[in-house]
Amino acid sequence: MHSRRVLAAILVSSLALGCQSTPAPPPASAVASSSSVETKETFFARGRAEVDFNARIQPDKRKAKNVILFLGDGMGVTTITAARILEGQMKGMKFGEENDLSFERFPHLAHSKTYQANQQTPDSAPTMTAIVTGSKTNDAMLSVAPNVIGPDPVAAAKPENRLTTILEQAEERGMWTGVVSTARITHATPAACYSHTPFRDWESDADLSPKAVEVDYPDIARQLLDFHIRDAQMNGKTSRGLEVAMGGGRSNFLTAADPDPEDKDAQGRRKSRNLVDEWTGRGGDFVFDQKGFDAIDPATTGPVLGLFERSHMEFELDRSKDTAGEPSLTEMMEKSIRILQRSPKGFFLMVEGGRIDHAHHGGNAKRALLETIELSRAVQRATELVGDDTLIIVTADHSHVFAMAGCPTRGNPIRGLVVTNDDTGLPATAPSKAKDGKPYTTLGYLNGPGAVSGERTDLSAVDTSADNFLQQALVPMDSESHGGEDVVIYARGPHAHLIQGTMEQNAIYFVMARALGFERGK
Secondary structure: OOOOOOOOOOOOOOOOOOOOOOOOOOOHHHOOOOOOOOOHHHHHHHHHHHHHHHHOOOOOOOOOOEEEEEEEOOOOHHHHHHHHHHHHHHOOOOOOOOOOOHHHHOOEEEEEEOOEOOEOOOOHHHHHHHHHHOOOOOOOOEOEOOOOOOOOHHHHOOHHHEOOOHHHHHHHOOOEEEEEEEEEOOOHHHHHHHOOEOOOOOOOOOOOOHHHHHOOOOOHHHHHHHOOOOOEEEOOEEEOOOOEEEEEOHHHOOEOOOEOOOOOOOEOOEOOOOHHHHHHHOOOEEEOOHHHHHHOOOOOOOOEEEEOOOOOOOOHHHHHHOOOOOOOHHHHHHHHHHHHOOOOOOEEEEEEEOHHHHHHHOOOHHHHHHHHHHHHHHHHHHHHHOOOOEEEEEEEOOEEOEEEOOOOOOOOOOOOEOOOEOOOOOEOOOOOOOOOOOOOEOEEEEEEOOOOOOOOOOOOOOOOOOOOOOOOEEEEOOOOOEEOOOEEEEEEOOOHHHOOOEEEOOHHHHHHHHHHOOOOOO
């Protein structure tokens, strides 16, 4: 039995809050006791500070010059909660639960209803389509109207079935645009910003259906290169489409005859058109490694295409092991902002933490949470780089069947076995046991590769915080699945006050469009 802790606390009676138009409150940990035990006064002070902050929030109805949309792919509420605690524990906080991720300190938030036109639990393609076009659509569709059924290239090619994206609208008005992702840049979330296709897997011409080939329907990578609404001048160089595109997916831009610049024994996937050569041939810069990335000078560069992996980029946990080195999400985001800030008419930037989703599908909570923490770092850095003329929205496309359960004691390692409190209210001396007599973790999945047939694995001697540990799951599946519950939208900046209540996911588009002054139909 643990001895009782000595009670001591310092009352924090007030907290100075700034008066900027889009303020961010201090983290909860800043309003805390200096002792090892929190008292009622500690909790009073934290709660009072939050209400005082909220009382000072005023709507910012000015037109936004810029919009930055952060998308945590698969970043459901449980992911945010667990990542918040993990980051707090990594920072050495006494407990961790009192920590906040950067975007949790944004003044406006709402729930987002993520169902799609034909499915209760959604996919990334139609959900991102909803966010950037204002219309929900069907499974696997990218910026194509919901009356297109199945991967029909003929129907998708009809002008009336093309959903104009907010990025395209920004380009029409002379703004500079960019997409950044830790996934393939031709993957669903980034691709929904600039391409239109009835099937998200048509990433290169090697992926097209026979019918799509017959009617010459463009693959997603080709659409990125052929994307052209109006020319823009960047430091004396002409940009014909996106000003910045950074992420993975290099193989979809190189042909099968082109050697990969990093992995010497590998080639591209395309049947025709070396799109990297086409990009550089019209004056754009192409980079594939950390050295090339570092050499990009925002003050002199033209359009930038950064493709740092043949497929998805490395998980943040594994990034340091990459052969040629690759930038973090925060680094790509910062470089992109510094480039786009030179636009005389403002910019639109989409930044995706794409590998949160991939780690969850693999049943590996550690990597999913570290990816979420990296997204939080990127958001924090963005708030430091832009002024109050920029609307910043942070949201997710969907959640995962990821759960935080049991009754662990305060400060219990979030990736560890559940240790509850004993009858005195203090931490027990050993992990709790389930009905099968075996311990269990706080984090788990409803389904996924962590499930086993027969008896559940005894975790007593297992390091559940190990890099490759797979959380236990109930239903055995090769890949853990998406969840269908609401996700959260966080916002700050001009028109951020329109993010409130429970909203249809496609309403996010109308908030961004209204902030920029070009809402469809007005």
